[in-house]
Amino acid sequence: MSIINIGIIREGKVPHDFRVPLSPEQCKELQAQYPNIRITVQTSPIRCFTDEQYIELGIAVQEDMSHCDILLGVKEVPKEALLANKTYLFFSHTIKKQAYNRALLQEIIRKKIRLIDYEVLKDAQNKRIIGFGRYAGIVGAYNAFLTFGLKTGLYTLKAAHLCADRKEVEAELKRVILPDDFKAILTGFGRVGNGAREILALLPIKEVSAADYLSQNFNGPVYTHLDTHHYFARITDAGFDKAEFYANPSIYQSTFEPFANKSELYIPCHFWSAQSPKILTRAMLVNQKSSLKVVADISCDINGPIACTIRPSKIDNAIYGYNPHTNQEVDFRHTEAIAVMAVDNLPCELPKDASMDFGAELLRHVFPVLLGPDPNQIIDRASQTTSEGKLNAPFVYLQDFLEGKE
Numbered sequence: 001m002s003i004i005n006i007g008i009i010r011e012g013k014v015p016h017d018f019r020v021p022l023s024p025e026q027c028k029e030l031q032a033q034y035p036n037i038r039i040t041v042q043t044s045p046i047r048c049f050t051d052e053q054y055i056e057l058g059i060a061v062q063e064d065m066s067h068c069d070i071l072l073g074v075k076e077v078p079k080e081a082l083l084a085n086k087t088y089l090f091f092s093h094t095i096k097k098q099a100y101n102r103a104l105l106q107e108i109i110r111k112k113i114r115l116i117d118y119e120v121l122k123d124a125q126n127k128r129i130i131g132f133g134r135y136a137g138i139v140g141a142y143n144a145f146l147t148f149g150l151k152t153g154l155y156t157l158k159a160a161h162l163c164a165d166r167k168e169v170e171a172e173l174k175r176v177i178l179p180d181d182f183k184a185i186l187t188g189f190g191r192v193g194n195g196a197r198e199i200l201a202l203l204p205i206k207e208v209s210a211a212d213y214l215s216q217n218f219n220g221p222v223y224t225h226l227d228t229h230h231y232f233a234r235i236t237d238a239g240f241d242k243a244e245f246y247a248n249p250s251i252y253q254s255t256f257e258p259f260a261n262k263s264e265l266y267i268p269c270h271f272w273s274a275q276s277p278k279i280l281t282r283a284m285l286v287n288q289k290s291s292l293k294v295v296a297d298i299s300c301d302i303n304g305p306i307a308c309t310i311r312p313s314k315i316d317n318a319i320y321g322y323n324p325h326t327n328q329e330v331d332f333r334h335t336e337a338i339a340v341m342a343v344d345n346l347p348c349e350l351p352k353d354a355s356m357d358f359g360a361e362l363l364r365h366v367f368p369v370l371l372g373p374d375p376n377q378i379i380d381r382a383s384q385t386t387s388e389g390k391l392n393a394p395f396v397y398l399q400d401f402l403e404g405k406e
Contacts, residue, residue, distance in 0.1 A: 001036045004371070007068030010044040012078040018048040018351040019132075019358070021072040021089070024057045026359040033363075034371055040068060048351035070370075074358075079104050084111035085387065089366075092117050092384065097401040105385075105402055112389040116382050120394075121366060124376040128191075129365040135347040135354035136298055137195020137269055142169055143341045143349075144184075144196075144267050144296030145176050145203070147319050151293050151332060151339040154179075161315050161349040169350065173202050182221035183213065185259050187231065187279070188269030192298055196269050197225070214258055224259075228270075231256040231279060249276040256280055261289040269298045272305045279305040285324035285338060296341040312344040 008027070011017045022030065027039045040060045043051055051061045065071060066083060073090040082088070092115060094105045108115050121129050139160050149155040155177045163169045184205070186196055200207070205221040213224040229240040232252045245252055254277050260266070266280065284290060285307060297309045308322035310329060321330040321337030332339035347354035369378045383392045391398055400406045 003036055003038055004034075004070065005038050005040065005068045006030075007065040007071045008039065008041040009065060009071050009073045009077065009081075010042040011047065011074055012081055013075045016046045017075050017345070017348055018046055019074045019348060019355045020047050020049055020351075021074060021355070021362060022359045023352075023356050024049055024054045024059060026356070026363060027054065027059045028057045030363060030367060034367070037371070040065060048355060072362075076101060076104055079107035082107055082111055082113060084113065087114040087116065087387075089116045089118060091119055093119075094398070095119060095384070095395070097398065097406070102401065102404065105398070108385050109389050109391070109402065112387055113385060114387045115384045116370075116379060117384050118382075120384070121378060121382040123365075123378065129378070130358065130361040131191055132347040132354055132358055133191030134195040134198075134357060135350060137192040138166070138169075138198055139346040139349045140192075140269070140296055140298035140341070140343070141196035141199035141267055142173070143318060143343065143346070144265060144294060145173070145199075147296055147332075147339050147341045148265055148294045149176065150319065159316075159318070159349075163350070166350055166353040170202055173199070176203055178203070178205060178221040180220055181218075182265075183218075183263045184221075184223040184265040184267065185213075185263050186223060186225045186267045186269060188271065188299065189225075189227070190269075190271070193225070193269040196267055196298065210259075214262060226259065231259065232277060249273070253277050254279050254281065257284045257287070260284045260292055261287070262291065264291055265294045265296070266292060267296045267298060268306055270305075272299060272301050274304070276305065278307065280307055282307040282324050282327060285322075292338055294339045294341070298346065300342045300344045302342075308338045308340050309342050310340075311342065313340070313342045315343055315345070315349055318343050 008022060031037050031039055041054045042065050043061055043063050054061050070087045075091055076093060077090055094101045118130055123129050142160050146157040149157055155175050157172045157175055160169055200223060205223055208222045208224055210224050210226055210230045231254060233240055233255045235251055235253050256279050260280060295306060295308050297306050300312055302309060302311060313320055318341050319332050320340055321332035321334050322340050323330045323336050325336055330337050381394055384395045386392050
């Protein structure tokens, strides 16, 4: 059995990302599961697990990665750091023709690199098998209640990125004090929405149906988890057909306003396309009936479905205010301001926990088909480029983008 050398590369993107694809323990587990695997970790002063932690478990740590057959990272690799004729796995952020990464894709082609993009690793049902969405939901929901405490002055929480791990985050949640008439909305399911639910489950807040949320009074804090049909309706007759909506969203409009009028906190975790109607409009926020104080926009589509999300925010300065009357950014403490949390790299706030969760999915779903039989062609379908320096068949739509024609 031939030896396969796998490398964990140093993250080179600025600002720094502290996450890793595999923890030291997971590297050891992978080598035990596949005796022909040899793992090398590239030296790094910034990752959430130190070089010493890998060395202590017998994992080789060095600068030179030229002997590796397969190289794993998290975010985009600086193009000057790419090694020719290798297989790479990382989030390339090129499949949507992101212009800022055109040169990266060109270099990958030039160096005849096989790029397997985590974002398009999907099972036979076309569902993603790996991602950081769960921790985006967990951290984003935590930040939602951190922001609510600061906006209302009811309590203060330690910022997630200053917590040692998820365990400390959960301990901080015990400080949360919610009014008896508190009401919150969550939109979106999948990894992100379900991650947010993990935080809500730790709080003194009850889940209720969408219908009861709008029509009933409650003797304690409540939230409702809305699906698409709850806040979009056909323009002509207020009906909803899921297949039709996804095929032709332009014939639908938002019916979110009644929920905005009943809520103090909104946590968007949905997927949204540019063809879909806006969800929370400026007109809804200007409406005097709106009681929204905080929007923790985990989805973070700038100038998209949520009117108050006018820019992303940074981990160390996570909250800004939006005044719907002036359509301007203001201090989030301003009486007319909606406090907006729109951090666009939320999993980085808990890098160890997020990395271990991601690594577990690599071990469970990716390595078995990367290193063994792959009857559903999961790896081939996620291979954006080939070792011959060409776009793989599912990605030929990127050719004009690659050549700078669009």
